[in-house]
Amino acid sequence: MISTDELELLLTDLLDWYGYDFSHYSRASLTRRVDRLWNLGKFPSFAELRYQIRSDANYAERFIEGITVNVTEMFRDPSFYLALRNEVLPTLTAKPFIRIWHAGCSTGEEVYSMAILLHETGLLHKSLLYATDLNPEVLDRARRGIFSMTPLRQYAESYRLAGGTRDFSDYYTAHYGYAKFSDDFAEKMIFSTHNLVSDSSFNEFDLILCRNVLIYFDKLLQEHVLTLFDRSMGPLGYLALGSKETLKFSSLQPRYKQLNSEKIWRKIG
Amino acid sequence: MAQDWLTRPHPVVVIGGSSGSIEVLLKLLPGLRSPLRSALIIVVHRRNTADSTLSELLALRTCIPLKEVDEKEPVEAGVIYLAPADYHLLIETDFTFSLDDSEKINYTRPAIDVTFESAAGIYGSWLTGLLLSGANADGANGLLAIRQAGGRALVQKPETALVDFMPQQAIQQQAFDQLVDIDAMIAYINGL
Structure with missing residues (x-):
């Protein structure tokens, strides 16, 4: 050891x-x-x-x-995605253009989950999903949109619990144990390396997702990254964190309001 | 605050279990005397949904403060901590909790081995590992690590376990100092 x-x-x-x-x-x-x-x-x-x-x-x-931990899955914590679908996305419909940042996206399962939600709420055509990670290798995998079939049955169940009503298998074509997701999704995604420790803000977003990344950082770095998100957040934008992460005790807290029960905050000040 | 714990160390007991272990906890918790002089950390295999039902259920059985762990929270004597669903639970050198969502170990997250091994490196001889009923091999390696670091390893007597596979695995690996029934567990923790 x-x-x-x-x-x-x-x-x-x-x-x-x-x-x-x-x-x-x-x-x-x-x-x-x-x-x-x-x-x-x-x-x-x-x-x-x-x-x-x-x-x-x-x-x-x-x-x-x-x-670095690269474990991820589609529609992890279905109730979180249900809140995105029912409470967050409806408030973005009036926007001419929607920018979303997945920070620490790993192999991209959450980005594809998000694209499916946007597609089903009729917003995908005017959305752009920026997906960043420290590791170039995981980004290559995310870019391809090809995932192992093994966990897909569980993803389909999570999709259903997240308010999905369509046939999940319509979104991919199965091939030799792998599932390739539709290119319509990948067209709306931009993958790039970005290091939350050392790289700066690069755009203004309506929704920033960074789930189960902050748990690996000490409090100083957590505050640094949250400030980076704050600077990258458009007015009334949303910040989504993992189920055990919080804005409590951070300098952002007074200017952000948490949605009922999920780890989603809206910038109000 | 962390300095306080450095200069005034306290015993820590990590309890691991799987199927049949909730029943043990429901009998064990009411027997514990308040205030607890040790910190108690419970790692049980559970559904991977973030619901609070289990901590509510367990809290009903004791007047000792019982809570699901928040990340970066300090480990304090007198408190019973429950590992959250879907995260491994680790301890830092400054005696705070860390959460980790890396790969499942022994088909499970949280894994008992992960917390046992992490706590062994931090608490050494101040640590006791207690392994309960279960149908999985998780925990035995962690108990070995605890013993190697100078801590104590207790295992539920297989004949008292609803599912004795988990205790049997630890016994086969010689990963125990003592086999205990529920009364002996209560007496041991109260005596710390």
């Missing part, structure tokens, strides 16, 4: 050599993930793991992807 000091050395290397700053990431989670990669790579000692990262840029890229 990696020691506290060894972990700090690795994090310093990743910043010095590759420009990725993990210094404000939660250590408990990083420790587990580094241990996993250490075992997978069968490195006999910490020195060898460290050398591999410093000397092999390809390995370093995979290592960075491996220590």
Whole structure:
């Protein structure tokens, strides 16, 4: 198992050599993930793991992807998507153009879920979904719109619980264990790398989704990222967080009003 | 605040269980004396919906404060914490909770092994792991980690467990110091 000091050395290397700053990431989670990669790579000692990262840029890229959590699913927490469908999207219908930012989108399952909601509420044609992540590799996968069939039955059930009334399978074509989602969705998406730690605001949005990303950050970085979202938020825009994340205790709280029960806040001031 | 806990450490008990473990908790909680001198952390396998029914159900059985964990919350003695559905629960070196939604371990999230192993690294000999009834192999590796770090590993007596697969796994791996029934669990926690 990696020691506290060894972990700090690795994090310093990743910043010095590759420009990725993990210094404000939660250590408990990083420790587990580094241990996993250490075992997978069968490195006999910490020195060898460290050398591999410093000397092999390809390995370093995979290592960075491996220590960040890229788990995601379609329509996760159906009641959240139901609130988007029934309470958030109807207030955006009058807009000539809708901009949405998925920050930390990973392999894109949430972006496609959102596109399906927009399609069904008749808003997709005037929407643009910006989807960003730290890892170029997961973005490549998101761009293709191809997902494993295995969890799709569960996604279809979540879709139904999220107020979906159509046949979920109409949205994709199945092929050798994979599902390819319609290109009509991908046309409305822009995928790009963006590091919440070091990159700045790049547009003004009506809705920003960043779910289960802040849990990996310390309080300082959480505040930094929330301020970045605030600066990227149009008037009366919405901010959506994961089910255990909150604006409480942040400097944004007084200017944002939470929707009834979901982790969705609207900018009011 | 964190300094307080550094200078005044307190025992921590992490309880893990799966099917048949809620029944044990419903009998165990009423037996615990208030104020609790340790922090109690409960990790049970549950449906992955974010409902509060389980914490309400358990809170009814005790006058000790019981709550579902919020991220970054400090671990304090005298409180019973419940791991939220659909997240792994970890402990940081500053004695705060972290949540993690990475891959399921042993087909489950939260996984008992994850919390056992994380807490073992932080609390060492101040930690007790207690593994209850269940139909999954989760928890046995975590108990080994707890023992390795100098903590104690308790396992529910298989003959008293509704589903004895989980206790049996721990026993097969020699991952226990003591086998306990519900009365012994209550006496142990009250005695900390």
